[in-house]
Amino acid sequence: MNSNVTSTTSLVCFIVCDGGPAGHFAAFATNLFVQNELQIIIYATGPALTKLKDLHLPNGIQLLSFTIDDFNREQQEQVAIQLIDNCLKQGALSIIVDIGNKFDGIFQSVSSKRNLPSDMIRFWCYYDNPEPYVPGGYSIKAEETIKASQYILFANINLAKTDSIIYSLPEKKIDLINKIVQGIGYYPVTEVEKLLQQREIERDTLRVHNSWTNVKHLFVYFGGNNDAYFDQAFPAFLSNLSHIDKTLVQDILFLLHQHPAAKKQNRDGLLFQEWLTKNTHIQGIISTLKTSDQAQIVADAALYYQTSMASQFVLLGLPTMQVGHEVYHDVLVKFDLCYTAINATELAIGLTRMKERSQSSDKIQQRKELIYNAIGYTPDWPNNLRRIIFDYK
Structure with missing residues (x-):
């Protein structure tokens, strides 16, 4: 894992595996960096890393790589621990993770076992798709990640409403009871x-x-x-x-x-x-x-x-x-x-x-x-x- 970061305090860390949410995180990071003059760190792997490199982020945003073995849960848990430790060392108050990769659920499970107080750091998982159900595995992985998460962010602000329902399968609802749910209202309109x-x-x-x-x-x-x-x-x-x-x-x-x-x-x-x-x-x-x-x-x-x-x-x-x-x-x-x-x-x-x-x-x-x-x-x-x-x- 590339962990060559500066000593400047970072308030927000993004962790991303897939290309779709990588584009969203690039927009979020750029806005927070430009408007709030924060240091932002994005840890990325696979298609997300490729996409973020192509987007030419502002120079002040740090894009760092990590590697996961898709078939080795123990290795992924160790990577999750390293990522969390790196973010904590930088003083991050929020860590935002995408939701459509199996690693995301593992990361949230590892973070929940740390029992870190929410006034110290919050671990958000980010549901980037505008649909309440997505066939082909995304929604199943989303359920696994949400189950291990306390804080849920939705791109589609409608999905964060109290009467909103999302699904892991066409007839199976994802349980959001006792979760902290927020909506951003983002789509790549620009x-x-x-x-x-x-x-x-x-x-x-x-x-x-x-x-x-x-x-x-x-x-x-x-x-x-x-x-x-x-x-x-x-x-x-x-x-x-x-x-x-x-x-x-x-x-x-x-x-x-x-x-x-x-x-x-x-x-x-x-x-x-x-x-x-x-x-x-x-x-x-x-x-x-x-x-x-x-x-x-x-x-x-x-x-x-x-x-x-x-x-x-x-x-x-x-x-x-x-x-x-x-x-x-x-x-x-x-x-x-x-x-x-x-x-x-x-x-x-x-x-x-x-x-x-x-x-x-x-x-x-x-x-x-x-x-x-x-x-x-x-x-x-x-x-x-x-x-x-x-x-x-």
């Missing part, structure tokens, strides 16, 4: 606004660079990283796509943009390549774009099964379709903001409409207000964050 500008400025350049200038319709499938996606949702999409009329798909290039953490095992990539050899009438390639931001910049439309980026697609004005083996009732589906397809007929209808559709600025603005309310976003999130960290008793 990043969406930047992407809108980048789509205007960089889209054509990226297409030229990747030899896509003659592609009439570039539809990007944003992949996942869980068994439900690998074993059910993505195979169902490919099966349905193979039964689509050839004339409908002849002018579409399907770009599979893999989840960063899925690239190592490459389960969806291998399946896609094998499928393409049997469906030669389909134009499809695996994305070599560096980030999901670039994929959204070049896309004419977005396809997905489950991703916390889904609302972002619609905010960008991208025609969007949820595809898979069953309908996942996320914000876009609940408010009829995307097409859905679980069979070849629905997929054909959705592809046809996405090829024809363009969105007016008025329509996008209406959807923006609806989505912001649904995902519990508020532009006042920086004040909420500071209040929770410094004023909460």
Whole structure:
């Protein structure tokens, strides 16, 4: 573990394993550092570390790495102890940990055994997804982490309401009784606004660079990283796509943009390549774009099964379709903001409409207000964050 830190007092430590919450923590850390002139330390590993390096954080924020062995609980417990000790030595008053990795639950279990008084330090776990239930394992891991935690932070401020319910399985509620629950109201809106500008400025350049200038319709499938996606949702999409009329798909290039953490095992990539050899009438390639931001910049439309980026697609004005083996009732589906397809007929209808559709600025603005309310976003999130960290008793 890299523990080469300065002796300056640090009030907040972030610990993160996954790429999604890493982006949130970067925004939190930057705001706290710039507005409050605090020293912030972010400990990161895996996809989170890669993403944070690419974000070019302000120089005063320390980004430090740690390594975990996914198959060795004892090693993970030792890493958790080291991280806690490092944060305590720096004088941290709050430690904020993401929630979607098994290590997060282990970390919170280790911290709870320390029996440190809350007026000395608080250990928050951060639920970054705007949905009350997420298929594919996120919600199960969230339950494990929340069970070991006393302090729970939600990005979606609606999920922190007293009558709100979150689930580990579709019919199984996560127990929040006797937990301290707070909502920040955060969503990466600033990043969406930047992407809108980048789509205007960089889209054509990226297409030229990747030899896509003659592609009439570039539809990007944003992949996942869980068994439900690998074993059910993505195979169902490919099966349905193979039964689509050839004339409908002849002018579409399907770009599979893999989840960063899925690239190592490459389960969806291998399946896609094998499928393409049997469906030669389909134009499809695996994305070599560096980030999901670039994929959204070049896309004419977005396809997905489950991703916390889904609302972002619609905010960008991208025609969007949820595809898979069953309908996942996320914000876009609940408010009829995307097409859905679980069979070849629905997929054909959705592809046809996405090829024809363009969105007016008025329509996008209406959807923006609806989505912001649904995902519990508020532009006042920086004040909420500071209040929770410094004023909460």
